[in-house]
Amino acid sequence: MSQSLDLALARKVLAEQPFSRLVGARLTAFSKGAATLELDIRGDLLQQRGTVHGGVLGYAADNALSFAAGSVVGSAVSTAGFTVDFLRPARGEVLRARAEVVRAGRTRVVCRCDLSTVDAEGTETLCAMAQGSIAVLGPSEPRATGTDQLAPNA
Template sequence: MDLDLARKILAEQPFSRLLGARLTAFGDGEATLEVDIRPELLQQYGFVHGGVVSYAADNTLTLAAGTVVGPGLITSGFTIDYLRPATGEVLRAHAEVVRAGRTRVVCRCDVSTVSVDGDETLCAVAQGNIAVIESKG
């Protein structure tokens, strides 16, 4: 699977379109997804809602898996630890494959925020188990 196909798959997800998610890097066991932080994605304290942070981790874990096993994947489970409130201009999730098997791919993901000055702050870490639901060919 290449970057263009991965972007097409992301664009087919209504929720990803709603959030304005964009795939900025894809290949060699890694993927990076970004979402611009805007008021409607915040919770009552002014931080990015945990559901948005989880979405970013979930999709990026699966996208990273897709770099090594192709499309036809679905998240079978993941854990996330929120380290600090997410504030800034951009939410950035970067995932990498830990181990790719025939039916499961284990990945880990760092979710950071990017300030207007370009400084990154780690706000969550996640690990996921991605199920292969379709074979490559």
């Protein structure tokens, strides 16, 4: 597997994002044209009605979309825009954001993302869908730490 599709490297890049560490996000899958990001649903990620805050859902979609795009066009990407449609309240044990590339062009990558919750029994329930446009910034450049950044501006 090439370094650009290395799950361990992608996880390292995610771990370098302070907000991703704050919410406890983890990449569970990373391959050409696809990425899956998960986080445990905790009390401090909920809104006043006891469901996952929309900002957390937006974060998960944004990062999953960017990682999926980066798997196809390289690490120099940045989210140009995305929309989220909330389908039902997000309740469960785990939030899962599964993104895939729809079309990769020279300057933009269009991706979609299904956001689901997983309950204690392992049942997955779709709670939101997102679509995003990821800008291709140019050739990937190593970061000062020497780590090739897969989704630098997610």
